[in-house]
Amino acid sequence: MEQRRERDGVVLRYTMGERVVHWVVALSFLYLLLTGLALFYPPFYWLAGLLGGGPVIRYWHPIVGLVFFGALVVMLLLWARDMRLERYDREWLRHMVDYAAGREEVVPPSGRFNAGQKFLFYLQFLAGILLLLSGVVLWFPLSFGRLVREASFVVHDLAAIAAMGALILHIYMGVFVIRGSWEAITRGTVSRRWAEAHHGLWLRQLRAAGSRSHE
């Protein structure tokens, strides 16, 4: 396994494995979003034409849904330790408005992920569970009663809207607000200055782990 480390002012933020899992989650989710819109909302049915036609997307949507959920579980396993809520996250949350307004110099340092990233991840994970459970019912509708089917429609819809909202915020922050994050999730590395500015405690933890391993 690749070691997370700092060298020549460059810090490894995501290993190749972590990036592959992230992009499987991201691309499968985008496919689910487009095919879901086509299947659920008639005004978007034209999307089906671009993606192989109605029967094709009806066949692939639930299968890609399983891929999405499986990759999301792997993501949770990979990052479970870094996603744990810590005492310093409470302090960070108090400064969330400063963070959103770009006044990061007054925001307390965060670990590998800040409290906002953690909450967004848990929201996406919860939405993933609801999408999976309601999705199985919609996949095999004849195996369930009418009430369960109708409830699943509503749950699938609401969970998809929540996941979509979280994704819009995630992309907005990761691609447009925090410069350098895109390189992190594509090339895997960030500059030391980026790590100091956005995830100061994480950098300190990396250095402490590095010096322990040299003892």
Ligand code: HEM
């Ligand atoms: C096209 C879609 C997506 C783009 C452009 C994107 C972009 C990014 C970027 C730039 C980062 C690095 C942030 C950092 O290290 O500070 C990141 C990390 C991450 N992504 Fe995505 N992502 C996408 C889809 C998704 C989806 C669908 C999920 C989960 C359902 C997801 C979950 C995460 C998580 C948990 C992290 C680490 C923590 C965080 O930065 O929020 N991403 N993504």
